[in-house]
Amino acid sequence: MLRHPWLTRLPVPLLAPTPARTAAVERRLAPLDGLGLDADTMTAAFRAVASYAQGAVQSEVALAPYTKEQGRESGDDTRRALAPQMACLLGTGRYPTCPRYAQGAAREDDAGRQFETGPERVRDGVAGLIGRAGA
Structure with a gap:
């Protein structure tokens, strides 16, 4: 998304199912399958990770032109x-x-570090869900 910032501004109707999008969803859901989560919890976990990623990238994409416009380099x-x-x-x-x-x-200011750390916290939450599902 950082290489293609226009992706962050796609209206929802343009996100219709396609083979590529369905394959992407499959790749994200597959690791959660078989962990004892019901379908709603799997969906919530998937959406939490996807929402985090999209939000983080949207913030980074939006901040770059503002920072440049203000004449700030760091x-x-x-x-x-x-x-x-x-x-x-x-x-x-x-x-x-x-x-x-x-x-x-x-x-x-380390966007890469922040992007890695945030999903770790989301994964910790998902791990808690998995632990409760197995209990």
């Missing part, structure tokens, strides 16, 4: 530009969790 440039506004917001005390994230996220 996440550091963006943080420097937004620092006064963030300091003002965080200084209110209304957002107690945000400072920990803002000051502690060492790899927030």
